[in-house]
Amino acid sequence: MTEQTPRAERLAAQARAAREAQPSLARLDAAARNVLLLDVARRLVEQRAPLAEANVRDLDAGAAAGLGPALLDRLRLDGPRLDGLAGDMCTVAALADPLAEEFDRRALPNGLSIARRRVPIGVVGVIYEARPNVTVDIAAAALKSGNAVVLRGGREARQTNLALVALLHEALRAAGLPEAIVSFIDAPEREAVSELLQLADCIDVMVPRGGQGLIDLCRRESRIPLIAGGVGVVHIYVDASADLERALAVIENAKVQRPAVCNALDTLLVQSSAAEPLLPALAQRLSGFGVVFHAEGEAASLLAAGGGRVEALAAGDFDREWLGLAMGVQLVEDVEAAIGHIARHGSGHSEAILSEDAEAVARFLNAVDASAVYHNASTRFTDGGQFGMGVEVAVATGRLPPRGPVGPAELTSWKWVGRGDYLPRA
């Protein structure tokens, strides 16, 4: 056992307080939890001005510290964004109650009647970075699902986060609940993350939201089970049977709508027999957006023929998450070859087939292993908001549940409830 620092003791005390506070939230009925969410929405609208001021202090400090424009934009929480957050609270309040439902009910031959009852996981830890709206989104998911949260936000958003947490605490107090249901860790030091990851007694699951470095750190050090996302190396396979004109619209959407996010397209796989009409048209269509293609051989020639900017394939290009206006393109013989390519290079995030061939579609959807697989739809849909979850805690790309977008319902577990008539086991 390593010696406890005073900070480690403080973190442990906060996590323990969250553990002790959680049952008082879980005991509320769905209506009371929804009223709490709507009260948070009201306070976000009412306190627009002071919240935006706190955010300006973070933005000023960030600009002075030399943060780039992309990071400053992630940090920004202005009036319209606060209104958007308030709207998210209302959306979450309107969702079906994820708790208390009993399912898989069975009367067993031994005389016992059993069912699984949905319960909160307990205490959910989240480690995140610049965007302060995450603080409210995750608190909302937790309040909806009866979980307490231990939040460790980024240093850059400190003033905004403290203001948002003060607002959440006001709402909890007004509902007669302990503030520790939303426990905020005000400790920007890197070591605080390592210390949090040891608190398996008080935190049931840890969600790292951030770059690969943070996720790797958690994998190495965490005693707490993780819900982790990570790299999205995302593929679309275009079958020769597809409506190629409409396919182009989906590919464009997946690549250029928001190229810096994890569900954006990275590698396009094209059935060889469709390459001739598709690739020159694709090059023409995407060149205006500034997309650079990484390809070789016939694919490179056809893209160049359409006026595309083509670069030679480098080692590892098919394992890259481009996070920008670049993409790999590869010809494949058929759907089996596409499945094989994805098995070798995919990261289990989002994969799509564009096809009119029902057999090829079925093979693809069955065989491709990812958190979300699509037929004739953009990979950009892998998102809690798009999936109707209201808010998104993470996109989980592991194989264990929860898998894919994590909303309030994904923060639940079950307990078995058995009922008998003074029933002994035979």
Add this chain to the structure above:
Amino acid sequence: MTEQTPRAERLAAQARAAREAQPSLARLDAAARNVLLLDVARRLVEQRAPLAEANVRDLDAGAAAGLGPALLDRLRLDGPRLDGLAGDMCTVAALADPLAEEFDRRALPNGLSIARRRVPIGVVGVIYEARPNVTVDIAAAALKSGNAVVLRGGREARQTNLALVALLHEALRAAGLPEAIVSFIDAPEREAVSELLQLADCIDVMVPRGGQGLIDLCRRESRIPLIAGGVGVVHIYVDASADLERALAVIENAKVQRPAVCNALDTLLVQSSAAEPLLPALAQRLSGFGVVFHAEGEAASLLAAGGGRVEALAAGDFDREWLGLAMGVQLVEDVEAAIGHIARHGSGHSEAILSEDAEAVARFLNAVDASAVYHNASTRFTDGGQFGMGVEVAVATGRLPPRGPVGPAELTSWKWVGRGDYLPRA
């Protein structure tokens, strides 16, 4: 990175082979997977004699090494037990297919239709000890659910395990499947466990079946998510409203039917107002079985009045898993006090209330946090076989899913399937 030993390289190669073999099992339809299970059943019956002979070699070696009678009994796999195992295979084959089902289907406002599809987790690792039937039970759960397994059995059962694995490999080969779907780690050294726990690339979840030492080791060292059970500190709370005569039968069953297992009763909580008639009768009823009561004050007096053997409470007695014919007894004011006691001392395994008071029952079933909670039934029901799962891989006592008995269906996850009509995200 630590240097790889030749053994670590061999383990990694076996786990990688399991990873690569798994899709060929997952591709089979339910009928083919069930035929495979029935073929294993047939071979178990046919090969009774050589299997029992291999087991005798383990029993002889165990006796020579000084194993006690309890351990030798766990190790024994004779004809009747082999027939029982074959019967388990048939039971598992008859269960509903845990795969391929789509659920939570929704048509979203954005035009996308989504559903969750049940899929195997992938590769399941299991570390276990003396009982060789576990080898076949876990293989059956895996074959049913489309998972590959990496099995590391105990040193004492080595000959039996090797014979059982050879039989499983015969059945896989006969079905045209790779043997690596059931990968057996023939490495009795303790370090092999540590090395297995690093193979997060190839093993999706690890199930430690064994004592607290093994579970603690896994918690410290594993890079792989765990499904872990552990100590069962099990309570029954008797409300004054209960039918006390029938309650006695349930308490007897929970305590004496099989006292050495994790779902056996450890601490009886009795509402004070019912103590007078209940405890003397309990003492009378259980004394014949040799049960020793650990209690103090009025509880101790009433138990002694019924002729019970009573010992003074020692520190930590309410946190003990007795694993034998001993139990704690404590008077509590009411159901709330019982819930509080269980929150302080329970281990999240199995908890029961015996009561005719619907409000007390609802409060108990809601507030008590455990993998299984019971009303008017014995805690001994927490068991995959009793729950109709055919076989049991583990009883998970963590808060994350899967929780409680882990059967074939609990070795599944989901992937999202999204369908559109060449649908871009707005």
